Amino acid sequence: MTRLKTELVEYMIDGMTSYNQVLKQKIGVDLAGLAMRTFHMSEADFDRARNCNRVAVVPITQGEGIIGSFSESVAAIVESMGFRVDVMPHTDVDGIYDGYQRGCNLFFFADDIRYLALNTKTNKASDNNYATALGFIEVLTALMERHGKDIAKEKILQIGHGIVGREAVQILKQRGVDFDIYDKDPQTLAGLSHKKLTGKEEIKDYRYILDFTNEGGWLKDAYLADAILYASPGVPYSMDEVAESRFEDRAVHDNLEIGTAIMLGEALQI
Incomplete structure (x- = not known):
């Protein structure tokens, strides 16, 4: 993953409504619609996914450390797609434990090498590069x-x-x-x-x-x-x-x- 800087992501925290509007004007769908289109999901399927998955974003201190506003920006993106999401108050393994304690099953985390999403219900992982x-x-x-x-x-x-x-x-x-x-x-x-x-x-x-x-x-x-x-x-x-x-x-x-x-x-x- 290209290492981002705070100024390249912090606009997302309050800017996702505008972003989704512009994206929809250009390609006909917003981020949720793009995910549905890519994976051939119906609106009903996506609504069910919204209701039965809870997302945790875990800050990771490995390598060069936490990028300011990165976790909050990831959370803003996921929230704009209609999902329940929280940034964990602790980092690393303790942050993953926080997520489990809250009943989260979908985890987002990134270090200097890899940005990953992991669904603990299905053992499905998604790498940001792909x-x-x-x-x-x-x-x-x-x-x-x-x-x-x-x-x-x-x-x-x-x-x-x-x-x-x-x-x-x-x-x-x-x-x-x-x-x-x-x-x-x-x-x-x-x-x-x-x-x-x-x-x-x-x-x-x-x-x-x-x-x-x-x-x-x-x-x-x-x-x-x-x-x-x-x-x-x-x-x-x-x-x-x-x-x-x-x-x-x-x-x-x-x-x-x-x-x-x-x-x-x-x-x-x-």
């Missing part, structure tokens, strides 16, 4: 549908082949999506049979983009075609200010929300 890749592929699919396009019939560009990007490659392959790929380090793409871009100037040839890079401001407006559709969980945001402004209505980017929502949805699966 969930983020899956979530943003689903977001781009929905965004394209909103604009009258079918991801199965179009060429996609994936940018970035790091931890999350590698997960995305496997999901796209499983779904039969036609995609090319770019990474600033060509060695990371060795062994992939898909077309590889030789330079970022070639990005302009694509209209539908998944971006899994985590370097801020490198994706200049000049590298992008008109009327692109774009989805990215990158922290910080790849687009420069000009590009971000130009494609505000045609791009979905966040720091934590979509990955967390998909973790919750996956952890609910049997």
Whole structure:
């Protein structure tokens, strides 16, 4: 997991209503709807899940320690999806014990290496790297549908082949999506049979983009075609200010929300 900073997550504590409204305008569903769509859950199924699961967010001090507002932000995301959730008053193992004492069965926790959701009723676990890749592929699919396009019939560009990007490659392959790929380090793409871009100037040839890079401001407006559709969980945001402004209505980017929502949805699966 990319180590977040407090200023990149604290807005979520009071901002989830606005976030969900904007997301729904762009892709047709909010976070709860995205989880239902991704895992083919009905509203009735999701309502039952809301009623029979209780969520604990456990602060973890391992490694570099607790990121300020991280646990509270995770709780705000989960609460915005209609679930009962509490941040545990204690950390680490003692915090997990707090959750058990409160009757929680769904636990969220993260250290420097992994951000995990664990359902103790079903022994189902969800890793944020996979969930983020899956979530943003689903977001781009929905965004394209909103604009009258079918991801199965179009060429996609994936940018970035790091931890999350590698997960995305496997999901796209499983779904039969036609995609090319770019990474600033060509060695990371060795062994992939898909077309590889030789330079970022070639990005302009694509209209539908998944971006899994985590370097801020490198994706200049000049590298992008008109009327692109774009989805990215990158922290910080790849687009420069000009590009971000130009494609505000045609791009979905966040720091934590979509990955967390998909973790919750996956952890609910049997």
